[in-house]
Amino acid sequence: MTAETPLTWLYVPGDRPDVVRKARDSGADRVIVDLEDAVAPDRKEYARSAAVELLSDPASPTAPPVHVRVNDETDVLALAGLPGLAGLRLPKITHAASVHHIAALAPGVALCPLLESALGIEHAYSVASAHPQVRSLALGEADLRADLGVREDAGLDWSRSRVVVAARAAGLAPPIQSVFPDVRDLDGLWASCAHGRALGFLGRAAIHPRQLPVIERAFRPTPQEVEAAQEIVEAARVEAGALALPDGRFVDAAVVAQAHRTLALAESSPSGD
Numbered sequence: 001m002t003a004e005t006p007l008t009w010l011y012v013p014g015d016r017p018d019v020v021r022k023a024r025d026s027g028a029d030r031v032i033v034d035l036e037d038a039v040a041p042d043r044k045e046y047a048r049s050a051a052v053e054l055l056s057d058p059a060s061p062t063a064p065p066v067h068v069r070v071n072d073e074t075d076v077l078a079l080a081g082l083p084g085l086a087g088l089r090l091p092k093i094t095h096a097a098s099v100h101h102i103a104a105l106a107p108g109v110a111l112c113p114l115l116e117s118a119l120g121i122e123h124a125y126s127v128a129s130a131h132p133q134v135r136s137l138a139l140g141e142a143d144l145r146a147d148l149g150v151r152e153d154a155g156l157d158w159s160r161s162r163v164v165v166a167a168r169a170a171g172l173a174p175p176i177q178s179v180f181p182d183v184r185d186l187d188g189l190w191a192s193c194a195h196g197r198a199l200g201f202l203g204r205a206a207i208h209p210r211q212l213p214v215i216e217r218a219f220r221p222t223p224q225e226v227e228a229a230q231e232i233v234e235a236a237r238v239e240a241g242a243l244a245l246p247d248g249r250f251v252d253a254a255v256v257a258q259a260h261r262t263l264a265l266a267e268s269s270p271s272g273d
Contacts, residue, residue: 005268006030007203007219008212009176013038014047014068020054024063026209033068035075036091037142044071048078055084067112073105080106087112091140094119096130103131116140117147121159124166137167138205141178153192157199164200174202183208193218202265221266229259229266 006029012020014035023031033054039047051068059065065086070076079085087110090102099113111133115121121144128137141156150156167175177196180189189211193204197219204215221229235245236256243251 005173005202005265007176008215009067009203009205010209010212011038011069011179011205011207014051015039015043017050017054020050023209024066026212028064028206028209028212029203030086031064031066032089032205033066036069036071048075051075052078052082055079055082058083059086067110069114073102076102076105080109085109087135089114089138092116092120092143093127095123096126099127099130099134103133107133109133110135112136112138114138114140115159115163116143118144120144121162124162125169128166128170128172134170134172136172137163137170137175139163139175139178142181160196160199160201168200174200177201177204179205179207180211181207183211186210186214189214190218221262225262226266229262232256232259233263 008028009030009032010023010026010028011032011034012023014020014033020031020033033051035044035047035051055066055068066084067087067089068075068079068085069089069091070079071091076088079088088102088106089112090099091114093099093113093115094117099111102111103109111131113120113127113130113134115124115127115137116139120127124137128134139156139160144150144159145156148155148159163175167173177193180192182188193215196204203219204211206212206215231245232249232251232255235243235251236259245251249255
């Protein structure tokens with residue numbers, strides 16, 4: 001785990017430069033300029049031009065890194081190499097070959113394939129491990145829900161776990177959760193984040209700034225979790241190997257490693273470069 005772990009990712013429509021500018025001051029750890037679903041077909045060319053203008057200058061050291069969700073290789077070619085581009089989010093990926101194709105068009109750019117169909121889920125590991133430029137993996141739950149014909153949220157849990165396992169197996173960071181569509185239901189967002197955290201997700205994409213504080217709190221360790229992790233780490237320093245704490249908790253190397261990850265996340269800055 002790095003010294004700074006991004007937990008909040010704010011989507012903004014690429015054809016609204018004013019909203020993009022506000023997003024950079026929203027407190028989000030990362031900003032995702034969306035050229036795909038959030039932009040009407042007759043506005044996509046304008047959105048691409050606006051993104052190119054935004055990213056033609058290096059990002060300020062205090063501004064959150066900007067990623068872009070693209071439509072196709074036309075967007076990729078326009079954006080590749082721009083100094084302000086932190087990464088590309090690739091929608092509707094189903095095969096590793098698509099990732100190789102994009103990587104060749106945008107050498108050195110961090111890539112995040114989005115799995116949004118049954119076929120994409122089936123190929124999760126091959127996509128996650130397709131190329132060194134793949135730095136993360138994510139779900140596109142709205143499209144996946146439609147593809148699977150799922151009505152209840154629990155129907156996506158197997159796919160969610162599949163993506164978490166594939167990312168880990170490929171040596172990637174834990175994936176972030178897909179967006180929660182009801183921007184007014186903050187209690188529902190909290191409960192959904194808690195469920196996602198239990199499945200192994202770390203952080204979440206948002207579609208409104210009011211969702212950011214909820215996501216931040218939901219994924220950051222609680223004081224009780226930090227205290228428990230500190231006890232485990234201290235005990236491991238005193239006695240090597242497997243041991244039992246006074247309260248009955250059994251501690252081995254895997255538990256100690258998890259405790260270190262908890263403390264690293266607790267100590268990481270809520271925002272960074």
